[in-house]
Amino acid sequence: xxxxxxxxxxxxxxxxxxxxxxxxxxxxxxxxxxxxxxxxxxxxxxxxxxxxxxxxxxxxxxxxxxxxxxxxxxxxxxxxxxxxxxxxxxxxxxxxxxxxxxxxxxxxxxxxxxxxxxxxxxxxxxxxxxxxxxxxxxxxxxxxxxxxxxxxxxxxxxxxxxxxxxxxxxxxxxxxxxxxxxxxxxxxxxxxxxxxxxxxxxxxxxxxxxxxxxxxxxxxxxxxxxxxxxxxxxxxxxxxxxxxxxxxxxxxxxxxxxxxxxxxxxxxxxxxxxxxxxxxxxxxxxxxxxxxxxxxxxxxxxxxxxxxxxxxx
Amino acid sequence: xxxxxxxxxxxxxxxxxxxxxxxxxxxxxxxxxxxxxxxxxxxxxxxxxxxxxxxxxxxxxxxxxxxxxxxxxxxxxxxxxxxxxxxxxxxxxxxxxxxxxxxxxxxxxxxxxxxxxxxxxxxxxxxxxxxxxxxxxxxxxxxxxxxxxxxxxxxxxxxxxxxxxxxxxxxxxxxxxxxxxxxxxxxxxxxxxxxxxxxxxxxxxxxxxxxxxxxxxxxxxxxxxxxxxxxxxxxxxxxxxxxxxxxxxxxxxxxxxxxxxxxxxxxxxxxxxxxxxxxxxxxxxxxxxxxxxxxxxxxxxxxxxxxxxxxxxxxxxxxxxxxxxxxxxxxxxxxxxxxxxxxxxxxxxxxxxxxxxxxxxxxxxxxxxxxxxxxxxxxxxxxxxxxxxxxxxxxxxxxxxxxxxxxxxxxxxxxxxxxxxxxx
Numbered sequence: 001x002x003x004x005x006x007x008x009x010x011x012x013x014x015x016x017x018x019x020x021x022x023x024x025x026x027x028x029x030x031x032x033x034x035x036x037x038x039x040x041x042x043x044x045x046x047x048x049x050x051x052x053x054x055x056x057x058x059x060x061x062x063x064x065x066x067x068x069x070x071x072x073x074x075x076x077x078x079x080x081x082x083x084x085x086x087x088x089x090x091x092x093x094x095x096x097x098x099x100x101x102x103x104x105x106x107x108x109x110x111x112x113x114x115x116x117x118x119x120x121x122x123x124x125x126x127x128x129x130x131x132x133x134x135x136x137x138x139x140x141x142x143x144x145x146x147x148x149x150x151x152x153x154x155x156x157x158x159x160x161x162x163x164x165x166x167x168x169x170x171x172x173x174x175x176x177x178x179x180x181x182x183x184x185x186x187x188x189x190x191x192x193x194x195x196x197x198x199x200x201x202x203x204x205x206x207x208x209x210x211x212x213x214x215x216x217x218x219x220x221x222x223x224x225x226x227x228x229x230x231x232x233x234x235x236x237x238x239x240x241x242x243x244x245x246x247x248x249x250x251x252x253x254x255x256x257x258x259x260x261x262x263x264x265x266x267x268x269x270x271x272x273x274x275x276x277x278x279x280x281x282x283x284x285x286x287x288x289x290x291x292x293x294x295x296x297x298x299x300x301x302x303x304x305x306x307x308x309x310x311x312x313x
Numbered sequence: 314x315x316x317x318x319x320x321x322x323x324x325x326x327x328x329x330x331x332x333x334x335x336x337x338x339x340x341x342x343x344x345x346x347x348x349x350x351x352x353x354x355x356x357x358x359x360x361x362x363x364x365x366x367x368x369x370x371x372x373x374x375x376x377x378x379x380x381x382x383x384x385x386x387x388x389x390x391x392x393x394x395x396x397x398x399x400x401x402x403x404x405x406x407x408x409x410x411x412x413x414x415x416x417x418x419x420x421x422x423x424x425x426x427x428x429x430x431x432x433x434x435x436x437x438x439x440x441x442x443x444x445x446x447x448x449x450x451x452x453x454x455x456x457x458x459x460x461x462x463x464x465x466x467x468x469x470x471x472x473x474x475x476x477x478x479x480x481x482x483x484x485x486x487x488x489x490x491x492x493x494x495x496x497x498x499x500x501x502x503x504x505x506x507x508x509x510x511x512x513x514x515x516x517x518x519x520x521x522x523x524x525x526x527x528x529x530x531x532x533x534x535x536x537x538x539x540x541x542x543x544x545x546x547x548x549x550x551x552x553x554x555x556x557x558x559x560x561x562x563x564x565x566x567x568x569x570x571x572x573x574x575x576x577x578x579x580x581x582x583x584x585x586x587x588x589x590x591x592x593x594x595x596x597x598x599x600x601x602x603x604x605x606x607x608x609x610x611x612x613x614x615x616x617x618x619x620x621x622x623x624x625x626x627x628x629x630x631x632x633x634x635x636x637x638x639x640x641x642x643x644x645x646x647x648x649x650x651x652x653x654x655x656x657x658x659x660x661x662x663x664x665x666x667x668x669x670x671x672x673x674x675x676x677x678x679x680x681x682x683x684x685x686x687x688x689x690x691x692x693x694x695x696x697x698x699x700x701x702x703x704x705x706x707x708x709x710x711x712x713x714x715x716x717x718x719x720x721x722x723x724x725x726x727x728x729x730x731x732x733x734x735x736x737x
Binding site: 090125128129130144145146149152156158160162163165166168170171253255264265267269272281282285286290296 | 354359360364396423425429430432433437440442443444447524525526528532533536540541542543544545556688
């Protein structure tokens with residue numbers, strides 16, 4: 001009895017494995033229609049223009065503190081809590097200026113905030129659609145009323161952007177939304193770009209920002225690293241960067257052009273396409289199990305105490 | 314066959330181990346209280362770099378694999394048609410039920426905004442791209458399925474019980490507080506009995522379809538537990554980040570499932586002073602090496618294909634954990650290839666323990682050890698964080714210990730059967 005049933009078992013498991021393998025090869029890619037990213041909103045940060053005044057940081061917190069329940073973070077030396085002095089992006093800080101110093105001559109400021117990816121990992125992994133990407137504006141937004149706080153977005157984001165409020169009983173995820181509900185509504189520009197005194201942060205449509213970035217690269221060949229960070233990384237982002245130092249030295253990861261979300265979704269979609277594989281698996285297993293129960297009943301029937309054990313747990 | 318295969322374990326419930334487990338459970342639950350008042354940061358070392366700590370890695374990702382005994386046994390019994398293992402299924406289902414139930418509970422402790430969990434049931438919020446969405450729905454469904462699979466034990470208890478404990482409790486309540494018994498209590502209890510007697514044969518008829526659902530669902534979500542980390546292509550070390558993650562997690566949970574079934578049987582027979590179920594365990598042990606050989610082959614083949622074999626043997630931090638995981642699984646399986654060792658309880662225990670450790674380490678490697686969010690981030694669980702996990706595990710063992718003494722769960726002993734028959 002064991003022999004044929006083992007074969008059945010292997011057949012079933014083989015089918016499951018084949019489905020997974022097919023998933024790995026990603027035989028079909030059920031892509032959404034190609035999107036036009038030119039008209040979506042974004043920012044161009046030019047690190048060579050930034051003087052590190054952090055006016056963008058304080059503007060961001062002033063404008064968004066109520067909306068995102070952001071708090072001020074005092075420094076160790078500042079017993080009175082006079083300054084907001086965050087060390088890193090956090091559950092209270094959506095944008096941050098950092099200084100990277102290689103030596104006395106080689107240094108650069110850099111601004112951190114959400115990159116607003118074209119194919120955002122956080123949106124792809126959020127189980128309850130709390131993370132969304134607006135097709136029109138390109139803004140990757142967070143809805144705390146849907147969020148369950150599983151923090152999968154934090155695992156997924158290659159830039160480590162979404163932050164969680166670890167010290168709150170009612171926490172939420174904090175990340176830049178281009179002032180979607182605050183400054184952008186009132187003034188049509190993000191608070192950081194509006195405030196920047198040196199014009200290091202440029203706000204606008206992606207195609208204009210990209211054209212401007214390439215113009216600067218062409219006009220000042222020696223000044224910049226010859227790369228617009230965000231143009232192609234993980235399939236493109238709406239927050240673009242220019243800098244005089246290699247981006248991996250400024251704390252940015254070196255990334256491929258394929259969005260990680262495409263890889264994972266391909267596998268997930270192939271396994272669960274049309275929910276056919278799970279239903280097929282269930283049907284096949286039911287068929288085998290019921291047949292086995294019948295066999296069992298028959299065997300018992302011959303012994304004279306059949307019928308009763310059917311479907312016994 | 315039938316429900317006579319099982320018996321409850323006749324022993325005192327209040328044992329020293331009960332007290333210890335209860336104490337650990339209470340400490341854990343107190344700290345869970347702290348977490349809900351002061352935030353997750355107050356009890357854990359998780360950070361924005363390591364947003365998933367020991368709760369997700371152990372309680373959910375590893376705990377549900379260890380709770381795959383019920384899944385593995387169901388495949389063996391109902392799909393491969395090996396009815397001789399049937400007496401072992403109830404205790405396997407009970408541990409699975411606790412494992413999954415408490416994994417679900419841990420998730421509710423771990424997530425920041427659990428009150429929003431109802432969004433899983435609102436179609437407009439569904440997000441089929443997310444492996445997490447699939448895992449969450451599947452685990453919820455499977456926990457309900459496990460409960461239905463365990464129902465026969467509860468129903469057959471309800472059918473036969475005399476409500477001794479309840480009667481005594483009511484008497485005592487009356488004595489100390491003067492509260493009278495509710496009117497027509499006997500009648501009502503009797504109707505519960507009738508309901509159970511009516512429900513049980515009905516449930517028996519459809520149960521096989523529930524059981525098959527209980528095989529389909531873990532196949533889905535155990536592979537999805539691997540899919541969860543597919544997205545972390547820049548953070549998970551290349552030794553573990555592969556498109557085969559779902560397949561590897563699936564096979565991994567199967568060999569852990571059979572190994573844990575062996576361990577549980579040996580431990581509970583030892584603890585409850587019952588004779589070992591040697592012939593069944595030897596049979597189980599014959600399946601394991603086949604699964605681990607497939608798993609190890611996929612692991613090596615995939616590493617070779619991606620050109621990571623050198624990294625695996627480089628003996629750096631990651632390579633050491635990889636080799637440890639690999640050797641534990643391979644070593645345990647090697648022991649099980651020997652027929653002589655398969656028929657020794659001691660060797661069965663050692664090899665099953667090695668395989669469970671190796672399989673669990675694989676999951677730790679994927680979720681924590683091989684996960685590197687970038688410079689400057691470190692994670693090691695805080696004491697309170699560990700104690701919450703310990704409390705939940707203690708509660709699991711406690712529940713098992715108590716329930717096998719109340720409900721007919723463990724396989725009936727043949728000697729006892731004859732004694733009982735003689736008495737009747």
